[in-house]
Amino acid sequence: MTYAADGLAALEAQLQQDLEYLELPAKSWVPERTQDGAPVRDVVVIGAGMCGLAAVAKLQFSGISNVVAYDAAPAGLEGPWVTFARMETLRSPKSLQGPALGMAQLTFRAWFTAQWGKEAWQALDKIPKAQWMDYLIWYRKVLNLPVRNNVRVTHIGFAGDLIALDVSGAETGRIYTRRLVLATGRSGLGGFAVPDFLQGISRQFWAHSADDIDFSALKGKRIAVIGAGASSMDNAATALENGAGAVDLLIRRKQMPRINKMTGIGSQGVVHGMHQLPDAWKWKFVDYTATTQTPPPRSSTLRVSRHANARFLLNCGIKAVKQEADGLLIETTQGALRYDYLIAATGFSNDFHDRPEFAALAPHIRSWRDGRYQPEMGAPRANLLEAPDLGPAFEFRELTSGACPLLAHIHCFNDAAMLTHGKVSGDIPAVSAGADRLVRGITASLFAEDVEQHYANLQAFDTPELQGDEWVDSTPLLNQENAQ
C-alpha cells in the first residue's frame, strides 16, 4: 500500500478547521482549586487505552480542561492491541465510529483513507490489530490529549472532599482530584478469572491468556488451551505458529457457540436504551448472552484448524488438574490427558478485592449482589453478581449509605459497567456514546458542586452589553403628553 503523508496532513488540517467551527474544545469553566498549595485536578483518568482517550477527549471538548490520564504502560503500548491480544485483526467491522465522538475526521476510516486511499479502504477486510493501535496513537496526538505514560496509580484514597491518588513510575507522589474515572480495561476492577482447579498449580506450567507468554519456549510441547472463545483461538493459533508439538482446545460445551447474538441485534436502540431498562431486563439480556456465548471469529477458528496437530475436544470439562514433575495431568470428562503447559483463556473477573490500588474502595462498593439482583431475574451468576451497581454516569454507589460518600465521584468507565450500562465502556462500537454519558454526568455534578461560585460569578459579572447610548427613555415625553 502506498502511504500519503500529505493526505494525513490534509485530514489533520480539516479536523482542526472543524474543531474551530464547532468551538472545540469549549472554554474552560471549572473553578481552579488547590490543596496544601498544590493544584487540584478536575478529573484524573486512570488508563489511556481507547476508553481513557475517549473520556479525556470528551472532557476537554466540554471545557473541563484540567484533566490528565495516567497509564502504567509505555506510550503506544496501552491496552491489549500490541501486547497480549494475539489475533491478527479486530473482530469489529472496519466502519465503526469507535472513539470519534461524532466527528467524521476522527474516524478510523478517515485516518486510513487519508493515507492509503478509497480503493485500499474498499479492499480492507478487517482492521489489523497493530493498525488499530497506530490509529489510537494518532487520535491522541492529533487531539493533543494530556496523557502521562509509565505512571501507575498505586493507591486511591480520600482527603476531605477530594480523591487522593498515589502514583509511581515516571511521576511519583500524591495527586488530588475532584473526580476520578477508572478506564482500566477489561480486567477493569478485578483481574484474571482463574478456575479453582488451577489454584496451587505452579506458574511454570500454566498462564492466563492475557499473560506475557514466551511462545518460543512452547516449541515441540503438548499444550492445552481452555475455552472456545476468541482468546482461546488466538492463543492456540499463536502456539501452533510458534511450533508447538500439539495443541488441544479443551471445550466444556458439546457444541461450539456459532451465533454472535448481541452483535446481531446491535443498534442505537441497544446503545441508548439498555441502561434505561428495568434491572430484570438488563439481567435477562446479559444472562442470555453469557449462556449462548459469543463464538470465536471464523478467521481465528480457521487459523487453528488449519494445523493438523490441533484438536477441538468438545464436551471435555475439566474435573481436576494435577501437577507432576514434568507437566500436568488433567482429569477431564473424556478421560485423563497429559500436557506440558496449559493456557487458561478464562476471561476476567470483577472482584474489586483483587487489585491493590482499589483496596481502600473495595469494601464500600455496592455490587449487584447487594440488592439489585433478585432471584426472580434468573439463576445467580457469579460474575454478574460481582458487577458494580452504578449510577447514571457510571459512578459507584455505597454499600452502606454515608460510609464512603466520595464513591459517587469515582466513575467506573470500563467493562465492569456492562450490566448496568450496556456495552458502552469496553468495546469499540459504542465507546463514543459511553464517553458522552460519562462526561455529561461529570459536567453536571461539577457544576452543581460549585453552584455557589457560579452564582457569585453571576452576581459579580458586570461587563455591560449595552453602553447606555442605544436608546432614549421616552417616559418624560409620555408624561408631558398625558399632562396636556
Ligand SMILES: Cc1cc2nc3c(=O)[nH]c(=O)nc-3n(C[C@H](O)[C@H](O)[C@H](O)COP(=O)(O)OP(=O)(O)OC[C@H]3O[C@@H](n4cnc5c(N)ncnc54)[C@H](O)[C@@H]3O)c2cc1C
Ligand atoms: C484479546 C482482546 C481482544 C479484543 N478485541 C476487541 C475487538 O476486536 N473489538 C472490540 O471492540 N473490542 C475488543 N476487545 C475489548 C478491548 O479490551 C476494548 O475494545 C478496548 O481495549 C477497551 O479499551 P479500554 O480503554 O477500556 O481498556 P484497555 O485498552 O485495556 O486500556 C486500559 C489501560 O489501563 C491501564 N491501567 C490499568 N490499571 C492502571 C493503573 N492502576 N495505573 C495506570 N494505568 C492503569 C492499562 O495499562 C491499560 O493501558 C478485546 C479485548 C481483548 C482482551
